[in-house]
Amino acid sequence: MVINLINAVAQSLNFLGLGEGFIKLALPGEEFYDLDDIYDVFSSQQKKRLTLLLPGYGCAWGKCTMCGFGKKLAEVHRQYHGLLRIEANDFVAFCRMAIMLSVKQQPQWLYVYNGGSFLNVKEIPLAAQIAIARLIGQQENIDSLFIESRPEFVNSLSLARLADELKGKTLEIGIGLEAFTDRVREVLIRKGFSRGDYERAVGVCKNRGVKALTYVFLKPLGLTEAEAIDEAVRTIEYAFEAGTDEASLSCAFIQSCTPMHEVYLAGKFTPPRLWSVVEVLKQTKDFGPVRVGSFDDEPPPIAGPKNCDVCSRSVEMAIGRYNLSRNLNELTNVSCQCRNDWQKEINNQKSPS
Numbered sequence: 390m391v392i393n394l395i396n397a398v399a400q401s402l403n404f405l406g407l408g409e410g411f412i413k414l415a416l417p418g419e420e421f422y423d424l425d426d427i428y429d430v431f432s433s434q435q436k437k438r439l440t441l442l443l444p445g446y447g448c449a450w451g452k453c454t455m456c457g458f459g460k461k462l463a464e465v466h467r468q469y470h471g472l473l474r475i476e477a478n479d480f481v482a483f484c485r486m487a488i489m490l491s492v493k494q495q496p497q498w499l500y501v502y503n504g505g506s507f508l509n510v511k512e513i514p515l516a517a518q519i520a521i522a523r524l525i526g527q528q529e530n531i532d533s534l535f536i537e538s539r540p541e542f543v544n545s546l547s548l549a550r551l552a553d554e555l556k557g558k559t560l561e562i563g564i565g566l567e568a569f570t571d572r573v574r575e576v577l578i579r580k581g582f583s584r585g586d587y588e589r590a591v592g593v594c595k596n597r598g599v600k601a602l603t604y605v606f607l608k609p610l611g612l613t614e615a616e617a618i619d620e621a622v623r624t625i626e627y628a629f630e631a632g633t634d635e636a637s638l639s640c641a642f643i644q645s646c647t648p649m650h651e652v653y654l655a656g657k658f659t660p661p662r663l664w665s666v667v668e669v670l671k672q673t674k675d676f677g678p679v680r681v682g683s684f685d686d687e688p689p690p691i692a693g694p695k696n697c698d699v700c701s702r703s704v705e706m707a708i709g710r711y712n713l714s715r716n717l718n719e720l721t722n723v724s725c726q727c728r729n730d731w732q733k734e735i736n737n738q739k740s741p742s
């Protein structure tokens with residue numbers, strides 16, 4: 390279920406004691422929270438998830454070749470330049486309102502996405518970080534908080550501040566390693582950190598009892614389909630060796646105004662085939678729990694992972710069922726004529742004639 394922000398704000402404004410600037414701070418007409426079910430690897434059961442999209446200042450890094458968040462947030466801030474400044478209280482109010490509006494559904498997980506690093510005080514003020522954690526600590530139904538961060542903001546202090554407020558609830562941090570190979574991560578994706586940086590961050594999480602989820606990117610610019618599969622498999626294997634608790638496969642989709650978009654428009658890049666997604670899941674099944682990230686995002690992708698017109702929908706739905714059950718049988722039962730073409734293409738790329 391998705392709630393339109395404007396309606397939600399209109400209902401809640403008086404209650405929260407917030408003014409018009411607060412409404413304008415949100416993306417007009419767009420959703421700021423969502424409710425769905427996820428598979429919780431820590432309890433091996435499905436749980437209800439509340440996802441909150443915080444309209445923050447966006448990712449301070451903003452250089453990755455596939456990412457469109459920065460452009461979107463810049464656009465929003467240009468639109469409302471001078472009208473408002475996002476204060477720590479505003480972030481907390483968003484969180485409080487999403488919790489309030491989802492109280493009937495009793496979510497157990499809260500996922501907070503801010504299109505960047507939650508732990509970076511320049512993106513989410515420290516006071517807001519602490520107040521959001523405190524708010525979650527006080528919610529009876531919510532037992533786990535998920536945030537995202539680049540490794541450089543993960544340290545003992547930044548984690549301890551949140552953990553203290555969470556009162557023993559689970560904290561999980563999503564870290565975008567994306568690729569094992571340095572050239573792929575640093576040159577093709579422009580991630581701007583080393584495997585050593587990643588390992589240090591995961592180590593700090595381990596020491597602090599914080600769970601780590603590692604994002605792995607399937608099909609960066611500059612890799613063939615076959616190379617992209619191999620890179621994702623190697624990256625997932627490495628992430629579990631480094632101590633991650635979960636991996637999430639981020640499959641390339643095209644967002645406007647990104648380097649990936651330009652190459653796509655020039656006809657030199659396509660997002661991965663869904664068979665490649667299935668292949669990575671099959672090859673990594675023994676490494677640890679791997680989920681598949683959403684093919685939808687904000688701003689909405691122009692193109693995403695797909696197969697042929699006949700099977701795309703059913704394979705995508707099978708991936709969705711896999712995400713909820715983590716049962717690989719969901720994926721081995723799907724078939725289509727186009728799988729043979731995909732297999733041929735992969736074989737050709739592996740042994741070019």
Ligand SMILES: [Zn+2]
Binds near residue numbers: 698
């Ligand atoms: Zn097909």
